[in-house]
Amino acid sequence: MDIETAAAAFLVISSAYLLLKKRKKRKPRRWWTVSLIRSRERYSGSNLLADLLKEPSGFFENF
Structure with missing residues (x-):
């Protein structure tokens, strides 16, 4: 081999x-x-958003 x-x-x-x-x-x-x-079959878009708004962390208050 060169x-x-x-x-x-x-x-x-x-x-x-x-x-x-x-x-x-x-x-x-x-x-x-x-x-x-x-x-995913349990949640629709509105149910998912409502569930995120109920989170106690407070990260989703700006929706």
Whole structure:
């Protein structure tokens, strides 16, 4: 194996590694959406909004 082939192989492997490393990880779901999405057949849009407004945390007062 000559030096040009080794250098080309190194460039290809290192660029593939950097592309994989650069890929963003998915954010985990928020805790309150997990339970609501699991029971999606029970909630319609208006029921979901009313349930969020009743949350004691106070995060949803601006709806």
